[in-house]
Amino acid sequence: MTAYTDPYEKFAKSYDLFGDITDIDQNEEAFYRQLFSQHKVVTVLDCACGTGKHCYLFTKMGYKVQASDISEPMLSQARENLQKLGMDISLKRCDFRELEQHFDDTFDAVVCLSTSLPHLHKDKELIRALTSMRGVLRDGGIVIIDQGTTHSSIKPDRRFELIVNNKDVTRMFVKDVEENMQTIHIIDIYHNDLANCLEHYSVVYRILLDDDYRRLLKSAGYKNIHIFGGHDMSVYDPDTSQRLIAVGEA
Ligand SMILES: C[S@@+](CC[C@H](N)C(=O)[O-])C[C@H]1O[C@@H](n2cnc3c(N)ncnc32)[C@H](O)[C@@H]1O
Known part of the structure; x- marks a missing residue:
């Protein structure tokens, strides 16, 4: 592989x-x-x-x-x-x-x-x-x-997007767009475990x-x-x- x-x-x-x-x-x-x-x-x-x-x-x-x-x-x-x-x-x-x-x-x-x-x-x-x-x-x-x-998802006004928001967790995207590439940072905030409340993942995509x-x-x-x-x-x-x-x- x-x-x-x-x-x-x-x-x-x-x-x-x-x-x-x-x-x-x-x-x-x-x-x-x-x-x-x-x-x-x-x-x-x-x-x-x-x-x-x-x-x-x-x-x-x-x-x-x-x-x-x-x-x-x-x-x-x-x-x-x-x-x-x-x-x-x-x-x-x-x-x-x-x-x-x-x-x-x-x-x-x-x-x-x-x-x-x-x-x-x-x-x-x-x-x-x-x-x-x-x-x-x-x-x-x-x-x-x-x-x-899409053309609209990569516009600067869509840089921060709330994807999930409930009593347990908030998930948001932060997008860094540069030429024909974007990095999507996925930020998870857990509301019930304040000691370990933050997770962050990143995915790099060709646009x-x-x-x-x-x-x-x-x-x-x-x-x-x-x-x-x-x-x-x-x-x-x-x-x-x-x-x-x-x-x-x-
Ligand atoms: C954003 S997820 C989408 C998963 C699923 N299609 C869905 O609708 O929920 C992208 C998926 O593509 C897979 N992937 C990325 N590159 C790949 C490759 N070269 N060959 C096969 N799968 C790949 C990842 O492992 C991941 O599971």
């Missing part, structure tokens, strides 16, 4: 403070139902499964799901989460730049969701990952790349926007590229969209 320093090593245990993996927005479920039905999807590979949120969602929706992630702590959290829900899903430790070495099957859809691809910073590596995803897709299958990073995805997906051999601006299936609009979801056909 390509050398990798895991930003989730400590973060995995508390990652689900973002929300329980079963907490799925109805619009998100409807989005995938429509897209998967349009493309006759039955089998799905989630190649950056994290703690298992979309493994849960797609299995619950009736799709045949396999999953992988590069981070053993995230996979371990996913195993624990899915076991509790009685879901038996094959989870492999695997870099999404090397999927063909780990999967003999081909899939109708490969998904890489919630700002996972931008962990890679160089065009060469991004194209390598997208090509590897295409390598495990059937002809006409689709890749879906999803992220919260990829709609034109980047058009270019990268095209270079990796995809056609019929479409960029959505949210789970409402709107077309991506740099002025207003709060999500970016890139879809390409193998």
